[in-house]
Amino acid sequence: MVKNRTIFTGDNLPIMRGMADETVDLIYLDPPFNSNKYYEAPIGSKAEGASFKDVWRLTDTDLAWWGEIADVQPKLYTVIEAIGAAGGGSNMSYSIYMATRLLEMHRILKNTGSIYYHCDPTMSHSVKLMMDTIFGGNSFRNEIVWCYTGPGSPGMRQFNRKHDIILWYSKGAKWAFNSDDVRIPYKGGKPHVGGYGMDKDDVEEYGKKGKVPETWWEMRIAPRSTKEYTGYPTQKPLELLRRIVRASSNEGDMVLDPFCGCATACVAAEDEGREWIGIDVSELAFNIVKERLHKPREEGGIGSLFANAVIHLDKPPKDKNVKRSRDIKHTLYGQQEGKCNGCLMHFQFRNLEVDHIIPASKGGSEDDSNKQLLCGACNRKKGPNDMPYLVAQLRREGLRQ
Numbered sequence: 001m002v003k004n005r006t007i008f009t010g011d012n013l014p015i016m017r018g019m020a021d022e023t024v025d026l027i028y029l030d031p032p033f034n035s036n037k038y039y040e041a042p043i044g045s046k047a048e049g050a051s052f053k054d055v056w057r058l059t060d061t062d063l064a065w066w067g068e069i070a071d072v073q074p075k076l077y078t079v080i081e082a083i084g085a086a087g088g089g090s091n092m093s094y095s096i097y098m099a100t101r102l103l104e105m106h107r108i109l110k111n112t113g114s115i116y117y118h119c120d121p122t123m124s125h126s127v128k129l130m131m132d133t134i135f136g137g138n139s140f141r142n143e144i145v146w147c148y149t150g151p152g153s154p155g156m157r158q159f160n161r162k163h164d165i166i167l168w169y170s171k172g173a174k175w176a177f178n179s180d181d182v183r184i185p186y187k188g189g190k191p192h193v194g195g196y197g198m199d200k201d202d203v204e205e206y207g208k209k210g211k212v213p214e215t216w217w218e219m220r221i222a223p224r225s226t227k228e229y230t231g232y233p234t235q236k237p238l239e240l241l242r243r244i245v246r247a248s249s250n251e252g253d254m255v256l257d258p259f260c261g262c263a264t265a266c267v268a269a270e271d272e273g274r275e276w277i278g279i280d281v282s283e284l285a286f287n288i289v290k291e292r293l294h295k296p297r298e299e300g301g302i303g304s305l306f307a308n309a310v311i312h313l314d315k316p317p318k319d320k321n322v323k324r325s326r327d328i329k330h331t332l333y334g335q336q337e338g339k340c341n342g343c344l345m346h347f348q349f350r351n352l353e354v355d356h357i358i359p360a361s362k363g364g365s366e367d368d369s370n371k372q373l374l375c376g377a378c379n380r381k382k383g384p385n386d387m388p389y390l391v392a393q394l395r396r397e398g399l400r401q
């Protein structure tokens, strides 16, 4: 089991694939948005050197993963096809990337757990379709609109886009919602008499307790002027993550952020007494989270004593109890990027066959290292022979250079 306060550096897919089933209570993810931009942290900021690409193009590798999705969840394959029909190749590429990862998130989430997917109107409609498919439409809890303000540009030809979308799904029919931990003051101090069937005493009581927030949240972004600003591109405000953590998890619960950036969700989880795991391809996450945990509150940190306890790993975990939704064929399909090892052509998952590289009749072992994927035609051509034989055969037929 992955320990509390772990930061992984690396692609979150193999890392999540090494994590055990049903071990996480809350997942918050704020992945790239398909914004068609390159993000870089300002020079001189704590996060200098951080950058990530948010530009998507449909490649052969995407198509290989798409084929794999078809095998695991045929409906999801069709949904992605529809997303591509409506939005084109870049939307499809993004969706394939995210769907593959959402399937793992679904597996590692506990049955009482929740997932919050932070995105914006560029992809939120597509993401919602995918989440309906993976988590089920009945598990959709809220669409939260995070509203902020910011400058427009002169000569605008549309309204100033200043909100993000956060999609909340539970995994099952039971989920945590700690309404009393997230109450905010009523406008004007108390609710209207008669509103929601309240009598005078209720108005008094709820005036003190405050209200459960609506699904639109007005919160400041984490700009340069605030102490919590790290310079990390797309840093989210602590206040936002605190509200999510409080509402949808309990003390001691495990929170995972698989695209953690400067680890805002991890800092919020620590401060709210939750356990946490963060993953990012950028090496900066580890140092930034330590610094943010360590720094006193006056300087924008949380003054935690556990800053030095943070564990840094760069290899996927090897948890027991990982549902083998993936067998050797899936692994090979990923490694070969969906191509036949003979003719090197691209095939859908179902059209490839597992072959012994050195045939059993010639002493080849049953070990996974002696296995590869061939298309049906190549597999028949190879028969009980070895690879040099197949390659020679394909060359003769002009099917390989």
Ligand SMILES: C[S@@+](CC[C@H](N)C(=O)[O-])C[C@H]1O[C@@H](n2cnc3c(N)ncnc32)[C@H](O)[C@@H]1O
Pocket (backbone or CB within 6 Å): 010, 011, 012, 013, 030, 031, 032, 051, 052, 232, 233, 234, 235, 236, 237, 258, 259, 260, 261, 262, 263, 264, 265, 279, 280, 281, 282
């Ligand atoms: C929008 S930012 C997250 C910002 C974060 N919520 C915060 O408050 O700092 C997205 C992050 O995802 C990371 N990322 C992109 N693809 C990834 C992958 N496959 N695995 C892990 N991290 C990834 C990027 O490096 C980037 O830090």
Ligand SMILES: [Zn+2]
Pocket (backbone or CB within 6 Å): 340, 341, 342, 343, 344, 345, 374, 375, 376, 377, 378, 379
């Ligand atoms: Zn072939």
